[in-house]
Amino acid sequence: MLVVDISGLNKSFSRDKRALNNVRLQVREGEMVALIGASGSGKSTLIRHIAGLLRGDRDGGKISVFGETIQENGKISRGARKVRADIGVIFQQFNLVSRLTVLTNVLMGMLGRVPAWRGSLCMFTKSERMRAMTALARVGIDGHATKKARHLSGGQQQRAAIARTITQGARLILADEPIASLDPASSRKVMNTLDRVNREDNVTVIVSLHQVDYAKDYCKRTIAMRDGEVVFDGPSSQLTPAFLQELYGEYSSELFADGSDDTAKPVAEPVAKKDLAVATS
Numbered sequence: 001m002l003v004v005d006i007s008g009l010n011k012s013f014s015r016d017k018r019a020l021n022n023v024r025l026q027v028r029e030g031e032m033v034a035l036i037g038a039s040g041s042g043k044s045t046l047i048r049h050i051a052g053l054l055r056g057d058r059d060g061g062k063i064s065v066f067g068e069t070i071q072e073n074g075k076i077s078r079g080a081r082k083v084r085a086d087i088g089v090i091f092q093q094f095n096l097v098s099r100l101t102v103l104t105n106v107l108m109g110m111l112g113r114v115p116a117w118r119g120s121l122c123m124f125t126k127s128e129r130m131r132a133m134t135a136l137a138r139v140g141i142d143g144h145a146t147k148k149a150r151h152l153s154g155g156q157q158q159r160a161a162i163a164r165t166i167t168q169g170a171r172l173i174l175a176d177e178p179i180a181s182l183d184p185a186s187s188r189k190v191m192n193t194l195d196r197v198n199r200e201d202n203v204t205v206i207v208s209l210h211q212v213d214y215a216k217d218y219c220k221r222t223i224a225m226r227d228g229e230v231v232f233d234g235p236s237s238q239l240t241p242a243f244l245q246e247l248y249g250e251y252s253s254e255l256f257a258d259g260s261d262d263t264a265k266p267v268a269e270p271v272a273k274k275d276l277a278v279a280t281s
């Protein structure tokens, strides 16, 4: 079954440049696909379109999810709302409401599935709470259920966000750089959790990543983007350093910042002293 089917997707934020240019791709049920590309290549924009959070241009092509057209030529389709309940989205940060408990945050996954009046009052049944606790146990943080979300580490917060998608019953998870701000050990835990949900629940996962190493370790298939275009779509095993160097040129070092290698490396762009002063003040 085709879970995501995109043809001719165009998106311009300004007149002179397309953030997405004639993107065409298909993802089948049960796949775990990595989306890689240098900063600004269009990964987030693509994910937001699949999630129904952005509309393409008027000549913007078509996006179908689970066989239902969700948008065509920049118009959101009627069926989009229904499909949205099956899609779980995880962002790089700001996934949780920090002042609420972890359990409440995870219960929020149920909002699209309970009557609107109950959702608006945040009222959940015992079985719904059990479902949320089970999800938290699956991602290994049930011991933190009653803590405020802000008291969790970054990696735990991301696992709570995955628990929320499990509670939601999402059949497609879109994870937009979920490990970008995590240390290598936490990154592995988050990726292992996504991997388990993919394998055990047959949930389709599309995960955007800055580092190729994680794509190769966790995803059989990688889609690579450059300047809003899909420039590679194939087995992750084919992503050799030489191939990436050719594909990304000066940006390839950015993609090879190895998650398991913690040695210090210079950033790709020059950093002035005044920038450091701003960052550390």
Ligand SMILES: Nc1ncnc2c1ncn2[C@@H]1O[C@H](COP(=O)(O)OP(=O)(O)OP(=O)(O)O)[C@@H](O)[C@H]1O
Binding pocket: 013, 019, 037, 038, 039, 040, 041, 042, 043, 044, 045, 046
């Ligand atoms: N809301 C917006 N308004 C204007 N331009 C935008 C907006 N969102 C994205 N863009 C532009 O679209 C292009 C693609 O950005 P996008 O965030 O999708 O890239 P990305 O590959 O996800 O980058 P990163 O890895 O840094 O998150 C960039 O040129 C970016 O500046």
